[in-house]
Amino acid sequence: MSLGFFTREALRSMRRNAVPSFAAMVTVLVTVLVLGAFIPLVQAATGAANDVRGKVLLDVYMKTNASKADIARVQGLLQDKTPHVKSVQFVSKQTAYQEQRAKNPAAYDALGSNPLPDAFRVTPDNPDNIGAVLAALTPTSASGARTMIDPSIDLVKNRKDETHKILTVTRFIKLVMGGVAVLLILASILLISNTLRLSMFSRRREVEVMKLVGATDWYIRWPFMIEGVVLGALGGIVAILLLAVVKVALIDSLAGDLSLLSGTKTINFGALIGILLAASVAVSAAGSGLSLRRFLRV
Amino acid sequence: MAATQERPTADRPERPRPGLPGPESVIEFRGVSKVYESGDIGVENATFHIDRGEFVFLVGSTGSGKSTLMRLLIKEHEPSAGTIRVSGRDLADIDRQRVPHYRRNIGVVFQDFKLLPNRTVYDNVAYALQVTGHSRKEIRAKVPDILRLTGLSTKLHNYPDQLSGGEQQRVSVARAFVNHPPLVLADEPTGNLDPETSIGIMQLLYRINKAGTTVLVATHDAHMVDRMRRRVIEMQSGRIIRDEASGLYRPSEQSTGEFTAMLRGDDGMPLQRRGKTARQRTAEELFDEAFGDDDR
Numbered sequence: 001m002s003l004g005f006f007t008r009e010a011l012r013s014m015r016r017n018a019v020p021s022f023a024a025m026v027t028v029l030v031t032v033l034v035l036g037a038f039i040p041l042v043q044a045a046t047g048a049a050n051d052v053r054g055k056v057l058l059d060v061y062m063k064t065n066a067s068k069a070d071i072a073r074v075q076g077l078l079q080d081k082t083p084h085v086k087s088v089q090f091v092s093k094q095t096a097y098q099e100q101r102a103k104n105p106a107a108y109d110a111l112g113s114n115p116l117p118d119a120f121r122v123t124p125d126n127p128d129n130i131g132a133v134l135a136a137l138t139p140t141s142a143s144g145a146r147t148m149i150d151p152s153i154d155l156v157k158n159r160k161d162e163t164h165k166i167l168t169v170t171r172f173i174k175l176v177m178g179g180v181a182v183l184l185i186l187a188s189i190l191l192i193s194n195t196l197r198l199s200m201f202s203r204r205r206e207v208e209v210m211k212l213v214g215a216t217d218w219y220i221r222w223p224f225m226i227e228g229v230v231l232g233a234l235g236g237i238v239a240i241l242l243l244a245v246v247k248v249a250l251i252d253s254l255a256g257d258l259s260l261l262s263g264t265k266t267i268n269f270g271a272l273i274g275i276l277l278a279a280s281v282a283v284s285a286a287g288s289g290l291s292l293r294r295f296l297r298v
Numbered sequence: 299m300a301a302t303q304e305r306p307t308a309d310r311p312e313r314p315r316p317g318l319p320g321p322e323s324v325i326e327f328r329g330v331s332k333v334y335e336s337g338d339i340g341v342e343n344a345t346f347h348i349d350r351g352e353f354v355f356l357v358g359s360t361g362s363g364k365s366t367l368m369r370l371l372i373k374e375h376e377p378s379a380g381t382i383r384v385s386g387r388d389l390a391d392i393d394r395q396r397v398p399h400y401r402r403n404i405g406v407v408f409q410d411f412k413l414l415p416n417r418t419v420y421d422n423v424a425y426a427l428q429v430t431g432h433s434r435k436e437i438r439a440k441v442p443d444i445l446r447l448t449g450l451s452t453k454l455h456n457y458p459d460q461l462s463g464g465e466q467q468r469v470s471v472a473r474a475f476v477n478h479p480p481l482v483l484a485d486e487p488t489g490n491l492d493p494e495t496s497i498g499i500m501q502l503l504y505r506i507n508k509a510g511t512t513v514l515v516a517t518h519d520a521h522m523v524d525r526m527r528r529r530v531i532e533m534q535s536g537r538i539i540r541d542e543a544s545g546l547y548r549p550s551e552q553s554t555g556e557f558t559a560m561l562r563g564d565d566g567m568p569l570q571r572r573g574k575t576a577r578q579r580t581a582e583e584l585f586d587e588a589f590g591d592d593d594r
Contacts, residue, residue, distance in 0.1 A: 005428070012416070013416060016416040017416070205412075205415075206414055206415070206416065208412070209412045209413070209414055210414070210425070210429070211398070212372065212401065212406055212412060213401070213402075213425060213426045213429055213473065214398045214399065214400075214401035214402035214426070214429050214430065215398055215425075215429040216395075216398040216399075216429075217398075219429060
């Protein structure tokens with residue numbers, strides 16, 4: 001009645017049931033491998049989506065005759081009085097002119113003067129709140145027409161098309177990734193517990209006999225649980241070794257060239273190992289224990 | 299009510315009258331019925347008791363309720379009605395958690411041996427002791443002993459599939475008895491064995507009984523029952539129809555004529571393929587019916 005005895009029992013049954021044990025181990029291995037590759041992938045994808053979403057912003061154009069006082073007042077208004085604003089960047093007409101001229105020197109040279117107004121680039125705290133910011137800056141008047149919150153503001157533009165596209169696409173990507181992640185985790189759990197149940201089913205007679213001889217439920221269950229832990233750990237470790245090889249050989253050497261790999265933050269490899277190992281061991285042990293339940297009802 | 303049932307002999311003279319359960323009863327059934335969820339009746343209103351040290355045969359055709367009775371005794375099934383006491387203890391009072399501990403006091407032998415296929419003969423017997431928390435030292439002392447008694451000392455390290463049926467059943471008997479339980483149940487222990495091997499197994503059970511253990515054997519083996527002349531309880535369709543102190547498998551000797559009549563199905567004994575027109579069939583007709591000849 002000791003851990004040593006139960007461990008010996010577990011090892012014995014693994015030796016005598018080599019094929020089902022191997023199948024269970026490989027199942028854990030494959031699942032961990034897929035999860036291990038998928039978790040950083042999801043993070044990279046959502047990270048990239050978030051990067052793009054960071055580019056969602058609102059342009060506030062001043063009237064061309066706005067004075068310095070007007071500009072200061074509007075800046076204060078944007079920074080302190082408007083909700084959901086993360087940052088406000090002032091783009092003077094000179095800066096704007098230089099930016100645009102760099103893009104198309106001939107056209108701007110022909111103009112001779114600077115037609116561009118002073119402007120603010122307003123970044124919302126969350127891309128989804130851009131509508132709220134816009135509404136706050138252009139309240140609807142009693143007649144239903146849009147008015148400006150400050151008379152010196154000429155126009156508030158949210159680069160409608162791009163914003164809309166970016167928001168839908170990134171939201172979609174996040175949803176899909178989340179859905180796939182949930183499905184994958186569910187599939188892993190079902191796959192592992194199914195394999196364990198199968199190997200348990202092939203041994204239900206053994207359990208039945210043990211019960212007839214007067215073994216208590218836990219006396220029967222411990223060796224099975226230890227077996228689950230050992231198989232889960234083995235599968236997990238092999239999968240993690242494979243992942244590490246792929247990471248070192250492939251990802252790290254490509255990271256310099258591909259912005260997707262280097263640009264976004266993904267989970268720390270150590271933490272990933274820890275999570276995967278803990279999950280594989282816990283799922284296998286719990287799976288063995290639980291799938292044994294129905295055979296214990298003798 | 300409970301108080302009077304606790305001490306059934308309280309208002310009786312020192313020796314219980316024959317036919318009534320006394321303090322010596324190892325097994326006591328009182329009005330026990332078992333109806334399965336499917337509606338099938340396993341046991342119907344069974345009342346009997348078996349005293350300490352008895353050797354009892356439980357006979358009856360397949361489906362008569364023998365196995366149900368055994369299952370009730372090891373608490374694999376719960377009775378639908380009535381009370382079962384083993385060594386004076388009401389089985390209904392044993393909760394699920396305590397069932398394993400209860401089973402350790404009963405040795406069981408089955409027709410299909412029920413050995414652990416992944417363990418050697420030695421380990422199979424040792425498992426029964428490990429379960430009860432015996433130390434390795436005790437196990438090393440006891441297991442070879444019981445295996446020698448059952449004539450298996452040369453097969454210690456064989457796996458069950460390397461043994462003959464008779465040998466496997468000996469292992470099963472050894473495992474049932476290694477804890478020296480007060481009660482041994484054997485459900486068709488010789489059902490899969492040839493007559494000669496059967497005698498060996500029955501001898502083992504007999505010796506276990508001689509050592510003071512109560513033994514209940516469910517069997518089809520008419521030959522064995524007739525020769526051993528022990529107490530016989532006969533069941534039919536879930537009811538106990540006969541309980542004799544030293545009985546035969548059949549209540550009376552049958553003449554050849556009676557036997558033939560029985561085969562024809564005249565005396566109410568159901569014949570397996572007996573249809574509505576089964577009366578007065580010749581053997582040839584029965585053969586045709588059994589093996590089917592569609593051309594005719």
